[in-house]
Each structure stands twice: as C-alpha cells, then as structure tokens.
Amino acid sequence: DGGITQSPKYLFRKEGQNVTLSCEQNLNHDAMYWYRQDPGQGLRLIYYSQIVNDFQKGDIAEGYSVSREKKESFPLTVTSAQKNPTAFYLCASGLGNANEQFFGPGTRLTVL
Amino acid sequence: KNEVEQSPQNLTAQEGEFITINCSYSVGISALHWLQQHPGGGIVSLFMLSSGKKKHGRLIATINIQEKHSSLHITASHPRDSAVYICAVRSGRSGGGADGLTFGKGTHLIIQP
Numbered sequence: 338d339g340g341i342t343q344s345p346k347y348l349f350r351k352e353g354q355n356v357t358l359s360c361e362q363n364l365n366h367d368a369m370y371w372y373r374q375d376p377g378q379g380l381r382l383i384y385y386s387q388i389v390n391d392f393q394k395g396d397i398a399e400g401y402s403v404s405r406e407k408k409e410s411f412p413l414t415v416t417s418a419q420k421n422p423t424a425f426y427l428c429a430s431g432l433g434n435a436n437e438q439f440f441g442p443g444t445r446l447t448v449l
Numbered sequence: 450k451n452e453v454e455q456s457p458q459n460l461t462a463q464e465g466e467f468i469t470i471n472c473s474y475s476v477g478i479s480a481l482h483w484l485q486q487h488p489g490g491g492i493v494s495l496f497m498l499s500s501g502k503k504k505h506g507r508l509i510a511t512i513n514i515q516e517k518h519s520s521l522h523i524t525a526s527h528p529r530d531s532a533v534y535i536c537a538v539r540s541g542r543s544g545g546g547a548d549g550l551t552f553g554k555g556t557h558l559i560i561q562p
Contacts (some may be wrong), residue, residue, distance in 0.1 A: 379554045380552040
C-alpha cells in the first residue's frame with residue numbers, strides 16, 4: 338500500500354530530553370514537510386525538504402532539526418531547546434510546487 | 450503574509466442538512482486546498498482548486514478569485530462527515546515554506562443523527 342507512515346502515534350518524554358519522530362513515505366514524492374498543530378491554531382510549517390540531502394526552515398524551526406538522507410524518510414528531532422514541545426506533529430509529502438500534499442496519521446508528543 | 454479566515458469555527462447540524470463552510474483570504478493566491486481532519490488526527494486532502502468549482506460525491510468546493518473567497522458544501526450530510534475542515538492557500542510567494550501554504554484554523558463540524 339502506498340502512503341505515509343508516522344511512528345509512534347503517541348509519545349511521552351521528560352523535559353530536557355531530545356526525541357525523534359519518524360516519517361516514511363513510499364509515494365516516490367520528492368517533497369516532504371513537517372507541521373505542528375496546536376489547539377485552536379492552524380498548522381504551522383516547521384521544516385520542509387524538496388529533495389534528498391536538502392532541507393529548509395519553515396515558520397517555526399527553532400528547537401527542531403531534521404535530516405533527509407533518503408527520499409523515503411524525513412525524521413524530525415525535537416530538541417530540549419524547543420520551549421513548548423507538547424503538540425500534534427504531522428508529516429506530509431507531495432510533488433511540490435503547490436501540488437496536493439498527502440498527510441501522515443500524526444504523532445502526539447507530550448513532554449512531562 | 451496571507452491571512453486565512455474560516456467560518457464558522459464550530460457547526461452542529463442534523464443529518465441530511467446542507468452544510469456550507471467558508472474560507473476567506475487576504476492576498477491573491479495560486480491555489481486553495483480543502484482538507485479534512487478526523488478525530489484521530491489524520492488529514493485527507495479533499496480538493497485543490499484555483500478557479501471555478503469542483504465536485505466529488507456529496508462534496509462541492511467553489512472559489513471566487515475576485516472576492517478572495519471559497520466555500521465547501523456538503524449535501525445530504527451524514528454523521529460520518531463529522532470532522533474538522535481546514536482551508537489552506539498558496540500565495541504566489543513563499544510565506545509558509547516550499548509551497549507557501551497558509552492554513553486556516555479549521556471548522557469543527559458535528560452532524561447529529
């Protein structure tokens with residue numbers, strides 16, 4: 338089946354710990370994106386990658402890091418520098434250039 | 450940066466009713482997306498349009514470029530349509546990343562049986 342997978346669905350971490358969220362796609366899409374969703378707010382872009390080995394900061398990149406070593410994978414690390422990491426994180430992929438984006442099921446991160 | 454406003458924020462209706470969700474934006478765009486988010490959090494793309502009207506099953510999306518406004522309609526609504534509906538726009542310039550997508554806050558729709 339083609340699609341985007343994110344794991345885990347729920348993640349709990351202690352304050353001060355780094356945590357990595359997984360995102361994998363088998364849609365052969367060049368572009369991948371990480372969004373953050375908070376209650377009552379629209380999705381906000383954290384990082385995006387248009388091609389392997391290249392990525393760009395989005396609107397709220399502080400406290401986050403990414404890598405794009407493979408076309409299929411775009412992991413997001415939430416570092417201890419992120420002041421309010423508790424949120425719902427969504428990964429997406431697409432052909433880029435305003436084409437449709439396909440979203441993963443999301444990971445709900447809670448930092449205790 | 451484009452401002453995207455959706456209305457209403459919350460909508461509760463009875464099964465069978467005709468539903469309209471509105472989206473307005475402040476700056477000219479090249480494309481507008483309607484997305485559906487179910488309670489579990491997963492998001493599905495419903496429509497992408499840049500002009501006119503699109504229809505898929507009971508869903509209809511329209512856009513008026515001159516008025517900077519789009520509507521999403523649901524005919525013969527059903528409880529399974531209960532979800533959050535999100536409007537997103539792509540401006541001509543990057544203001545939200547690679548595709549310049551700016552998202553509305555969503556409309557929470559509940560269809561009661």
